Amino acid sequence: MGKLDLPAEVSASAYNLPDTTGHFGPYGGTFVAETLIAALDELRDTYESLKDEPAFRAEFEYELKHYVGRPSPIFHARRLSDAAGGAQIYLKREDLNHTGAHKINNVIGQAMVAKHMGKPRVIAETGAGQHGVATATIAARLGMECVVYMGSEDVKRQAANVYRMKLLGATVVPVECGSKTLKDALNEAMRDWVTNVANTFYIIGTVAGPHPYPMMVRDFQSVIGEECKWQMPEMIGRQPDAVIACVGGGSNAMGIFYPYIPYPDVRLIGVEAAGHGISTGMHSASLCAGRPGVLHGNRTYLLQDEIGQIIETHSVSAGLDYPGVGPEHAWLKDCGRAEYVAIDDEEALAAFHKTCRMEGIIPALESSHAVAYAMKMAAGMSKDAVLLVNLSGRGDKDMHTVAEKSGIKF
Amino acid sequence: MSRITQTLSALDAAGRKALIPFVTAGDPDLSVTVPLMHTLVEAGADIIELGVPFSDPMADGPTIQRASERALLKKVSLRQVIAAVAEFRTRNTTTPVVLMGYANPIEAMGVDAFADAASAAGADGVLVVDYPPEESREFAKVVRAAGLDVIFLLAPTSTDARIRAVGEIGSGYIYYVSLKGVTGAGHIDIDAVSKRIPLIRDMVGLPVGVGFGVRDGASAKALAVVADAVVIGSRIIEEIENSPADEILPRVKTLLSGIRTAMDSVEVAA
Numbered sequence: 222m223g224k225l226d227l228p229a230e231v232s233a234s235a236y237n238l239p240d241t242t243g244h245f246g247p248y249g250g251t252f253v254a255e256t257l258i259a260a261l262d263e264l265r266d267t268y269e270s271l272k273d274e275p276a277f278r279a280e281f282e283y284e285l286k287h288y289v290g291r292p293s294p295i296f297h298a299r300r301l302s303d304a305a306g307g308a309q310i311y312l313k314r315e316d317l318n319h320t321g322a323h324k325i326n327n328v329i330g331q332a333m334v335a336k337h338m339g340k341p342r343v344i345a346e347t348g349a350g351q352h353g354v355a356t357a358t359i360a361a362r363l364g365m366e367c368v369v370y371m372g373s374e375d376v377k378r379q380a381a382n383v384y385r386m387k388l389l390g391a392t393v394v395p396v397e398c399g400s401k402t403l404k405d406a407l408n409e410a411m412r413d414w415v416t417n418v419a420n421t422f423y424i425i426g427t428v429a430g431p432h433p434y435p436m437m438v439r440d441f442q443s444v445i446g447e448e449c450k451w452q453m454p455e456m457i458g459r460q461p462d463a464v465i466a467c468v469g470g471g472s473n474a475m476g477i478f479y480p481y482i483p484y485p486d487v488r489l490i491g492v493e494a495a496g497h498g499i500s501t502g503m504h505s506a507s508l509c510a511g512r513p514g515v516l517h518g519n520r521t522y523l524l525q526d527e528i529g530q531i532i533e534t535h536s537v538s539a540g541l542d543y544p545g546v547g548p549e550h551a552w553l554k555d556c557g558r559a560e561y562v563a564i565d566d567e568e569a570l571a572a573f574h575k576t577c578r579m580e581g582i583i584p585a586l587e588s589s590h591a592v593a594y595a596m597k598m599a600a601g602m603s604k605d606a607v608l609l610v611n612l613s614g615r616g617d618k619d620m621h622t623v624a625e626k627s628g629i630k631f
Numbered sequence: 632m633s634r635i636t637q638t639l640s641a642l643d644a645a646g647r648k649a650l651i652p653f654v655t656a657g658d659p660d661l662s663v664t665v666p667l668m669h670t671l672v673e674a675g676a677d678i679i680e681l682g683v684p685f686s687d688p689m690a691d692g693p694t695i696q697r698a699s700e701r702a703l704l705k706k707v708s709l710r711q712v713i714a715a716v717a718e719f720r721t722r723n724t725t726t727p728v729v730l731m732g733y734a735n736p737i738e739a740m741g742v743d744a745f746a747d748a749a750s751a752a753g754a755d756g757v758l759v760v761d762y763p764p765e766e767s768r769e770f771a772k773v774v775r776a777a778g779l780d781v782i783f784l785l786a787p788t789s790t791d792a793r794i795r796a797v798g799e800i801g802s803g804y805i806y807y808v809s810l811k812g813v814t815g816a817g818h819i820d821i822d823a824v825s826k827r828i829p830l831i832r833d834m835v836g837l838p839v840g841v842g843f844g845v846r847d848g849a850s851a852k853a854l855a856v857v858a859d860a861v862v863i864g865s866r867i868i869e870e871i872e873n874s875p876a877d878e879i880l881p882r883v884k885t886l887l888s889g890i891r892t893a894m895d896s897v898e899v900a901a
Contacts, residue, residue, distance in 0.1 A: 254690035259788035515734040528708040529739025
């Protein structure tokens with residue numbers, strides 16, 4: 222493949238996080254009950270021993286190439302760029318992966334670790350259903366039992382994805398407690414894991430959770446940015462001026478940001494969901510409007526009330542609807558290496574329609590947040606500037622939501 | 632000597648085992664909490680674990696999560712829970728109270744402010760479920776400086792190194808989680824527990840309480856044979872949620888008294 226030599230600043234980089242105990246500065250860590258510690262230790266040790274092993278790497282790369290269809294292309298969105306009237310917008314086409322989003326990269330990696338550990342059963346949490354579908358897919362491929370926890374509200378809203386998971390042989394368990402959404406599905410999956418840890422591997426879908434999950438999921442997703450690093454020079458002779466990705470839990474963003482951290486000339490911009498607007502309080506912008514706390518096994522920015530209870534989030538895109546965010550994003554925000562902004566529902570929907578009509582690509586509503594910010598930002602830049610957007614998923618799953626917003630009933 | 636250590640030493644000297652009920656503060660209503668605490672003492676509680684409600688109680692089963700949800704419907708805050716302890720202390724100065732919950736409400740209040748307020752209110756110990764020893768050295772220092780015991784969980788899967796680490800920063804007692812899983816689940820393997828507890832007691836030098844899975848007098852009695860204390864939570868909360876408001880106190884009293892009687896029938900070797 223056309224991999225270029227890495228520039229000098231990579232070797233000069235001091236970025237080597239997380240530390241051995243899973244911390245990114247004050248964030249991350251292992252904030253779980255004692256009952257989970259042994260399982261996390263076992264996972265960390267197994268992952269550390271596997272991650273650089275040539276046979277493991279080779280199998281992972283084989284799966285990504287032949288099953289997922291990697292590398293995913295980068296596409297110059299000329300008409301969107303012209304419409305924005307400034308910088309050139311390029312799209313990293315994660316929507317073209319098998320199962321339609323970046324989620325599969327991580328799931329393959331974790332399922333391979335599970336197989337290596339001899340665990341015949343995998344469990345997952347899911348919000349919109351994309352991570353659940355990806356997990357059910359790989360479980361089918363590897364002949365594993367699969368149980369997916371999903372908030373009962375989400376089960377109602379995402380009936381098609383529930384059926385997809387069932388077609389793939391998974392059991393979908395509706396979660397009735399708490400707010401009956403993604404965070405409660407995560408709580409319930411953790412409970413299953415602590416009860417059935419002897420035969421069960423928990424495949425977390427994002428760069429959150431206790432150590433080693435944020436690191437492991439980032440590593441598996443960083444194939445996205447690694448490809449961009451040789452694809453961009455092939456296309457335009459240099460790296461982009463900025464890399465833009467939507468952030469819910471933050472796995473697609475970490476995947477494309479991480480390889481670019483040592484490149485100081487490449488701005489990293491994470492786009493959160495402003496929902497109805499940050500000022501309304503109905504949003505999912507943990508980094509822009511939250512404050513640090515402890516949830517789901519790590520310290521990070523959280524949306525919480527004044528007494529430390531986690532509050533319900535809002536976004537038109539179910540995949541961004543999460544009150545926390547990966548701890549590495551919290552650190553990248555605090556140290557200033559990445560910038561975090563927010564795009565509201567209306568702006569995301571407008572970008573969704575523009576991408577459909579101008580480029581013939583139906584993007585996921587999550588990814589539409591990144592496109593929306595790129596167009597906004599491009600407008601104030603020169604025509605030579607280049608913005609690389611992670612188009613993290615396709616929008617087929619969002620047909621009902623968008624139609625409903627447009628007043629259309631199937 | 633802390634009130635917890637005094638209590639456990641006195642029981643040990645008398646050849647008795649400690650009964651530690653858990654209830655969630657504010658379930659079903661904050662006005663019930665202090666009378667309920669006095670009822671627990673009347674029924675034979677030696678120490679009370681008072682749960683601080685949290686929106687995402689990851690280590691608890693559905694029963695204790697529902698208790699948290701009921702309390703949070705009334706917006707019960709950590710400060711209000713601490714105020715309930717202060718009110719309890721106006722009539723009871725002997726029964727230790729341990730605040731048990733999750734890290735985030737404490738961090739939202741501020742660790743220093745929490746430690747000062749809890750100590751001033753007359754709380755005796757803190758157990759933060761999602762603060763394992765490696766993430767809580769600073770917290771433990773602040774809380775102990777305020778005169779509170781820091782109680783840690785240990786599990787059947789805890790390694791010797793971890794047990795020793797808990798021994799270094801923990802105080803009061805150890806809460807040994809007697810089975811894999813969440814609160815309120817399954818059955819206890821008494822044989823496995825009885826082998827493990829003496830080892831932990833030796834390594835840590837603290838009394839060992841056992842919980843997670845205690846449902847009745849028989850299981851409490853079986854654990855009382857091998858442990859220094861028996862913790863019972865979900866079963867009491869089930870009683871609360873299944874009782875009409877005016878029957879909560881008498882029903883909980885009957886339940887806990889039965890368990891006390893069963894535990895006290897244990898013959899302790901001199």
